[in-house]
Amino acid sequence: MDLQALAAADLAFTLEGDGQTVTLTDPSGVSAELRALSNDIGLMIDPETGVPVSGRNANVSFRIESVRGAGFTLPKGIADDASAPWLVTYTAVTGEQIQTKVMSTMPDRALGVLSCRLEPVL
């Protein structure tokens, strides 16, 4: 087993073995439940007025192989208002179910993991 194959096997174990179940929905409305790891942490942002505003960093990481295995292309941020975005619904450790859209993605093709930056939606 080469180093990349070893990393891929470790990723399957660490990300999906200890992960949580989240729902991924593509712009056409097709959904699937996948194992993933999510983060949802408060932060402060500077709107440049000199007074910080409460912000939030929410993201989820999928194994690329699992995303493709569920029949999806890789999620990405969609800026076009004329298209629905990719959606991710996860349950926070505090119990709330949060619906978000994928704002942007950072695929790591060395490890085979896709990190998605999320944004809560209405």
Place this chain on the structure above:
Amino acid sequence: MIATLIDKLDNYEIIRDKVALILKEEQASQQLLAADEGKDPALWALRVFVERSNPWEFMRTDDGKPPADRTPVCCVWFDTSNTTTGASQLVDTQQTEVTINIDVYGMGVTRVYADSQVAGDAAAQLEAQRAARLVRNIIMSDTYYRLGFTPQQQIVGARWVSQVQAFQPEFGNQNAQHVAGARVTLQVKTPETGPQTAGVKLEDVGVTVTDEHGEVLLDNDFSSTS
């Protein structure tokens, strides 16, 4: 030593508070006018604050969902007061140009539909600009030519919005929530005074002026003070 207690507000403080009061009253009035015309009053609502420097946490909710009330926030704060020396006296009255900033914050949350979306980042900027537009129009309406003061009160000589500037959040690329800020800069000409020492009477001068027939033309007493 100054013999009297300095127990007053300077004009720049009065003006700052007056601007906040005007915005608070007018946004409520505009909501009533909007309702009368069958429009959504919420689009004319502002939350008005004075001199707040704590972090704004209006996006933070108990359940982690976007807040239901996303009314733009408006913070009125004093920035600078510059004396116009050519129009000022050394002793009692100085003419000043005061800068009051009105910072507005708009929130945007993406609204998702079956086959479309309204993006939250654009919505935040549009909200901030809508709030800035409301503020500018209220302040620059002829109703507030002197910000609600009378000429006799000699508080406001002139007022104008010198700039409206939009900001982009510095850490926007890490943030899951969209807040945009805009600054409406208001400049006001106003006189400022300081405590004045009461004069000490040195002498009284009585003056009587008569014509060649002895008829009194002028009869007055004057006090000479230090």
